[in-house]
Amino acid sequence: MLNVSGVSRSFGGVYxxxxVSLSVADGEVCGVIGPNGAGKxxxxxxxxxxxxxxxxxxSFLGQRVDRLAPHRRARMGMSIVFQAARVFRGMTVEENVMVGAHGHTRAGFAAAALRLPRHQADEREIAAEAxxxxxxxxxxxxxxxxxxxxPIGQQRALQLARALCARPRLLLLDEPASGLRAEERERLATLVEELRAAGLTILLIEHDVGFVTRLADRVVVLDLGRVIADGPPAEIRSDPAVLAAYLGQAS
Known part of the structure; x- marks a missing residue:
C-alpha cells in the first residue's frame, strides 16, 4: 500500500x-521507532x-505521491493523527469529527449554500459516521x-475519530501515546488492536518501544536518519544495533 524508496531530506546541509526505504503492506501495522533525533x-x-x-x-496505492500536496494524499485515503492536539475551536466534538468526512461528500458548494436535499442527505450520512x-x-x-x-487524552481520541471519519485506506499515527496517562495509553492500544483486527492499514511512529512492539506486525528502526533494522517485534528487541542505538538508552 505504501512504498518509500531511497528518501532523503536535509536541513542546512545536515541529513x-x-x-530511507520501507514498505507497508495492505492490512499491516508497521511501527517506526528510534531515539530522539533519529528522523522519525x-x-x-x-x-x-x-x-x-x-x-x-x-508511492501510495501504486501511484507516486511525493509531488502531491497533503490534501491530495488525504483524498486518496491517507488519514493523519498528529502528535500535537489539533481541534477546531468554537465547534463541538461532533462537528470536529464531521470535518474529517469532507473529502468524500457528494454535494458541492452550491448545494450546501442553498441547503438542497442532496446536501442534507450528505449531512445526515456524515453525522451518522461521526x-x-x-x-x-x-x-x-x-x-x-x-x-x-x-482533556489532552480525549483531544487525541477526537483526532483519531476525525481520521476514521475520513474512511482511510492508510492511518498515519504520529507519537499517539505521547503525554497520555497509563489508562489512556491502554485504551488507545486496545483501539489500535481493534482497528488492526478490522483490516485497517496503519503506520505508527512512536518513541515508546513497548507500545509499538505490542501493536506492530513489523518494526522499522531509525537511527541518525538511517534504517538500522526492519523486522518482526521479537527480532527487533534482540537486534544488537537496536539495543545499542535505542533500547540501551531506555534501560
Missing part, C-alpha cells in the same frame, strides 16, 4: 533522513506531504460539548 518526525512529514524530499520517491467514530473511541457522551474543553 535528518538519509536514503521528518519521515512522517515526508510521507504526509508536509515536507518535500530532496531525493527518492514515495457518531459511530465517536463511539469507537469512547467519546459518544462528549459529542455536543465544545471540543477545546476536552
Amino acid at each position: 535528518a533522513v538519509r536514503d 518526525s521528518t519521515l512522517f512529514n515526508l510521507i504526509t506531504g508536509h515536507l518535500a524530499a530532496d531525493h527518492g520517491r514515495i 457518531a459511530d467514530a465517536l463511539a469507537r473511541v469512547g467519546l459518544a457522551e462528549w459529542a455536543d460539548r465544545p471540543a477545546d474543553l476536552l
